[in-house]
Amino acid sequence: MARHPLSARRGRRNAIFFNLTTSIMLVYYYVWFMFALAYRRKCWQIERRIKIRELRAENLYRLIGESDAMCISQLRMDRRTFHILCEMVRDVGGLKGTRNTSLEEIVASFLYVLSHHLKNRTVGKFFYRSPEPISRNFNACLLAVLKLHHLLLKKPEPIPEDCTDDKWKYFKVNSY
Template identity: 35%
Template sequence: MKKKTKAAILASVASVLLVGFALVRKLRRRRLPRAPYVNHAVEREHYINSILHGSERHCVSQIRMKPIAFHQLCHILTEGEYIRPTIHMPVQEQVLLFLHIIGHNVRFRVIGSRFYRSTETVHRYFKVVLRGVLKLYRALIRLPSENTPPEIRDSRRFNPFLKDCVGAIDGTHVRASVPPEIQGRFRGRKDGTTQNVLAAISFDLKFTYVLAGWEGSAHDSRVLNDAFARPGGFSIPEGKYYLGDAGYGNKNGILSPYRSVRYHLKEFSDRLPENEQELFNLRHSSLRTTIERGFGVLKKRFRVLDAEPFWSFETQVKVVLACCVIHNHIMGVDPADYIMESAMNQVDSSGPHQETHSRQDSIEDSRVWNAKRDEICQAMWTDYISYRE
């Protein structure tokens, strides 16, 4: 009898508990309604279409280039089999993710939530596209033609005096994130840690050579010497030269301005050149602003270059090179967009530029190139005086 009573009691308690659990579940369902179902694939496709098939300005603001340049880039990467579509993600989405990240310096998890992708997926395809873009380096970043650039050929101020000039060369600093034990080497004249990036650029604003990865404290001339010494590195066509600042010195292939002489455009705003050296420096400065405009457009288009990086230093170096490759692609397809216009208006290279000089710069400049500079300088002045008279 007692056993039957205990069994009945246990059965009653169990039934009460079951009823209680059922009530709790019901209450929870009422208090925490399930979120409406979202078709991630449809939402993702709708967002991509809004970028690629909306207004051109919206497309440029999101992926930093017009649709025509984007589709051409995807075609090049696909045709060369540098990037392949997968069952999970087409090439267009892979490239769009990459451009969105470097254009706005967006974290992987932020992009993942916007495209309904996991952080791991975004990171994996970012690496895939980065490798693919870098394979285009030799195809898009090439030495300039040995012909006289039209910007010089069609200008009475520069032709025939600078007919052998093929571009301008300089260094720029890009934000870098490095381990604490080596941060001292990466602190240059800029605030924080940076990498010193050497670039040569033609007068149509295309990069013809880029060397990234040097620490921010390295002097420009040291980086240039390394570029010359690398196998398959920087080279200048025989008889041609680039315009450089006084920090490089006047040497073979680099034509620098006269030191201790007015140089920057702003300094000539209220007083015309008074001698041949000032005239040479003025025209040298007018042409060399090309490199400042190139850097200005590059950093304006790709915000990742002016922000604190969040990946390894090796990847940071690769990203700089990839940005230059994509810049050259855009300049070759369709450079006229609002980013270009805005950057060109903001770049002001007429102000004073702080230059540092290493011990090597104090050595006597190349006599041959000094004589060449003096010859150009005198020819300019003679023509200038006769024209004014």
């Protein structure tokens, strides 16, 4: 078989080199494009987390901080009582806020579940959380509130036999 002339071999070698260089450049740009997409996706996730955190804070402020009327209608207690309960749950019950959830949000979600008789999924949508942390925080808050029973529940006093007060007559007659 005869060899091709030198100019044809040089042209073929240049074409192979050009194709190889172009392929390497395309792979290089493709890799950088993929890195850029991954970085942009990461930025979107961070922006989404920040936006959700802002929505949570705004929702909690609307629930607790805006007015007593809103707090009473949603949590069935006024703001002052809510903050006293938070302080009692923290000091006596031993409940602490987590890295992602404040103590006020835990207590507010607990009271919201109790006041409206809702499921974890529904409360999770209201507080922008998944149902699992809502359930975990509910159980932790319930345990802390149960530790407060000696402070929150008043022991009943028996009615003395020699009592002459009219308000006690009804209870004496109907007591078992």
